[in-house]
Every structure is written in C-alpha cells, then in structure tokens.
Amino acid sequence: MASHEGAGGAAVAPLRVLIIDNDAARARQVEEGLASDAIVHSATQVHGRVLLDLIAKIGPDVIIMDCNSPDRDTIESLRQVAQSNPKPIVMFVEDEGLASMQEAIAAGVSAYVIDGLTPKRVRPLIETAIARFKVMDTMRSELKKTKDDLASRKAIERAKGLLMERQGMTENQAFSAMRDMSQQQGKPLKDVAESVITIFGIIGNANDRDTK
Numbered sequence: 727m728a729s730h731e732g733a734g735g736a737a738v739a740p741l742r743v744l745i746i747d748n749d750a751a752r753a754r755q756v757e758e759g760l761a762s763d764a765i766v767h768s769a770t771q772v773h774g775r776v777l778l779d780l781i782a783k784i785g786p787d788v789i790i791m792d793c794n795s796p797d798r799d800t801i802e803s804l805r806q807v808a809q810s811n812p813k814p815i816v817m818f819v820e821d822e823g824l825a826s827m828q829e830a831i832a833a834g835v836s837a838y839v840i841d842g843l844t845p846k847r848v849r850p851l852i853e854t855a856i857a858r859f860k861v862m863d864t865m866r867s868e869l870k871k872t873k874d875d876l877a878s879r880k881a882i883e884r885a886k887g888l889l890m891e892r893q894g895m896t897e898n899q900a901f902s903a904m905r906d907m908s909q910q911q912g913k914p915l916k917d918v919a920e921s922v923i924t925i926f927g928i929i930g931n932a933n934d935r936d937t938k
Contacts, residue, residue: 727816740765744786746772752843753794759848773803781811788852792818792843796826801833808834814859815849818843836862862915878916885919888926 741764747753748770757766767784771793781789788825789807793800795818816837817830827838836855839847883906889900904922908915 737892737898741788742784742786743767743852744769744781744784745792746777746789747792749792755843755845756790756792756848757845759845760852761849771800773799774806777803778806778810781807781813786813788814788816788856790816790818790848790852796830801829804830804833806869812859814852816855859901878914878919881916881919881923885922888922892926892929 741760742765743756743760743766745753745766745768747756747757747768753768757768760766767786769780772780791800791804796804798818804815807815812834814836814840815834817835818839819830820840821825827840830838836859837851839851871924885904886897886900889895889903890897893900895903904915904918907913908918911918
C-alpha cells in the first residue's frame with residue numbers, strides 16, 4: 727500500500743499492524759477502524775517462538791490482541807516479545823479482572839482495553855499505545871545506560887586498585903596503562919578493566935593453591 731502524506735506534506739509510511747485474534751468478525755472491526763492508511767496482517771492466536779518469528783518476519787509498528795481473558799500462555803508470550811523484540815501492544819479483553827490487567831501491563835502491554843472494541847476507537851488507542859511505548863522505551867534505554875555506566879566505573883576502579891596494590895602503580899599510572907591498552911587493542915576501557923580483574927583473579931587463585 728502506498729504511503730500517505732503527513733503534516734507539511736512529508737510522505738509517511740503506512741502503519742504496519744499485526745492483529746492476533748481467533749474471531750474473524752472482531753479482526754474486521756479493527757481493520758475497519760484503521761481505514762486505508764495501514765498495512766494489516768492477521769493471525770489467529772499464536773504463542774512463544776511462533777509469535778516471535780511472526781513479529782520478526784512482519785516487523786509491525788503495533789500489535790493488537792483480542793481475547794476473552796489473557797491466559798498464562800498469552801502473558802508469557804507477551805513477556806517474550808517485550809524481552810526480545812519489544813513492540814507497542816494493544817489488548818482488547820472482556821475480562822475485568824484486576825490481576826489479569828496488572829499481569830498484562832507488567833508483561834509489556836501498552837494499552838489494556840476492557841469490553842470496548844469499536845472501529846472508531848482503534849486508531850486513537852493505537853496512537854496512545856505507540857506514544858506510551860516510546861516514552862517507556864526511552865526510560866528503559868536511559869536506565870540501562872545508567873546501569874552500564876555504573877558497572878563500567880566500578881570495574882575501572884577495581885582494576886586500578888589491583889594495579890596499584892599488585893604492581894605498585896600510582897592511580898594515574900594505573901589508569902594510563904589501561905587507557906593505553908584500550909587504544910592499542912581497540913577495546914572499551916571497561917573490557918580492559920575486566921580483563922585486568924580476571925588476570926589478577928587467576929594469579930590470586932594460583933598463589934592460593936601453591937600455598938596449600
């Protein structure tokens with residue numbers, strides 16, 4: 727399907743949507759709500775590896791799931807998607823159970839809609855889900871970067887301490903030695919620091935065995 731024009735006349739690629747539903751009538755309602763500016767792929771309920779392979783093949787911008795109540799297989803499949811190939815997910819359900827909603831959201835669902843599937847609601851809900859997904863994805867990326875930076879600093883400080891203790895280096899000498907090794911080997915400083923820690927760990931274990 728051809729792209730359409732967005733704000734300012736710029737061409738916008740059509741939305742790629744994966745609908746997962748056993749009920750053909752409900753799936754048609756979703757398609758109707760998407761109008762003509764979307765590429766829609768439909769499938770019956772799929773789980774696990776089959777679902778992951780389908781998502782990898784289609785590359786949807788958003789996933790729409792419709793079920794009476796999300797069962798354990800569905801929740802686990804959503805969790806796998808969130809871990810391996812996260813996508814905005816809209817789930818229409820008939821079950822009002824709070825536990826089911828909490829499990830679905832924890833598994834990665836961006837919009838959980840109870841008993842309210844109508845064509846006119848589809849597009850706004852998709853846009854809301856995509857916007858929410860982008861915000862959460864940015865937060866997850868920032869959190870991961872913060873954790874990685876902290877782990878890197880800890881490794882570098884630990885390696886510097888070992889070089890100072892075992893090799894009699896000053897702090898500046900220890901850091902310069904690791905920085906030079908990083909440049910020579912084309913490796914991140916964190917990787918060099920972890921190698922230093924590993925080497926001294928091996929030496930320490932060998933010395934411990936020799937003294938026994």
